[in-house]
Amino acid sequence: MNSILEVLPYFLLVLIRFTSFFLIAPIFSMKGMPNQFKIGLGVFIALIAVSTLPAEEPIVLDAYYTFMVIKEIGVGLALGFTAALLLYAVQVAGAFIDFQMGFAIANVIDPQTGAQVPIIGHFKYMMALLFMLTVNGHHMLLDGVMHSLRLFPVETMTFAFEAGDLSSFISALFVQMFTIALQIALPIVGALFLVDVALGILAKTVPQLNIFAVGFPVKIFTGFVLLLLTMPIFFYLLQFLFEKIMMSMAQLVKIMGGT
Template identity: 35%
Template sequence: MVEITFAQLHAWLVTFLWPFMRLSAFFMAAPLLGHTAVPARVKIGLAVLLSAAVAPGLPPLPAAPVWSWAGLGIMVEQTLIGAAMGLALRVMFSAVQAAGEYIGLQMGLAFATFVTPDGVNTVVLSRLLHMITLLMFLAVNGHLIAIDILAGSFRILPIGYVGLAPGGLDMLVRYGGTIFASGLLLALPPVAALLIVNLALGILNRSAPQLTVFSVGFPTSLTLGLFLLLTLMTDFGRFLQQLFGQGLGFLQQLVEALAPL
């Protein structure tokens, strides 16, 4: 008869539970699997599979009981690491969404909003660019690179031995400025052209009041905006390539920055 001692059962639980906390927090905060449209069972199941895959190669784990204060601190630490890495990836997609908001506002598409599955009113153009970015991220195997960096984080940030450096969290907060910088950089050509058109229509409306904004301005802005979007899409892939490279590179730098000296 096979007998399993409490020490063996506790060692198995620790080997699985602490990596699971980091992986599950990452999937909850990541832009693709963290969406509310993805069932929670899928997120938990994928975290369980990856935890079982990375558990055999983990560095030696601390001898801290799960139900102790030390064990609770380790679980909170792993959750913070996974959430920070997931938020770093989300910044890339938020930059594209911000660009869609800027362009849609100038085109007059801010009226054409709809309720997304996560319960937030979003400009249609912002949602379209976000879906294209997600598909491009999957096409270039960005999700596999992100999972590889996540698995390698257990070597750079061993469980329960290193703690977290405040400089890494500060780097993550400052990286949030990429949402506005990259988003405005992507939206600047269409927004600048549409702004000039709106100024011209405003002058035209003052000189000829019968040409109202609703009869002339909206069709003109929308038609020109669609043409500018077609032009923008010819260079959208190169922009996403630079954005993905910058985001995945920052993800690796974040893991290294969270490790104290």
């Protein structure tokens, strides 16, 4: 009984880090996933973490324990936000494509967040989630959080990062998100731009042609054909995106732990 009471504070802190991660991380934060499953998965993984990564220092339930709980909530949310932000690059890429195809005025409701998102962006995001499940990306996310327990243990009370390091990391994260979004959208956006140029030349050479009645169907048809043709490139770029997610999560943990 005494050993269980000694391990319980450490177990609760690990559980809080994982459940906080589930609140915002891709796949795990979807509304279609029952909360009972999230809590059960967190408890199961916390039990494994406690048995394989014992606490280096004993943790007691005192006044500082509340601050440790708040710290673990922040760490879990930060890791989940890092993974979600980079994956949202797929939606940003879809927004670029929608704007060029003429779908920018039409949005759909994202069942995960309840917000309005672009049509092509939502389609690409669902394909990215499906590809992540196919390549066991959800396992890599859980492994990233488990690895954070080694680099930044829950019994560590203080953060070792400087404000400049954290701000530089966040700025670089946003730059990487838009860079990846441009890489995903550039083949289709560039081809549709050439279609616009061709339609402009056609409007000048054949003034009698109603270019507005012809241009929109042509751009939509061309956009869908290019989406089909560039699908292998999209999945190829997703591999680098998932690697970037894991690297960013590890970098964030190193910044917070000062290692």
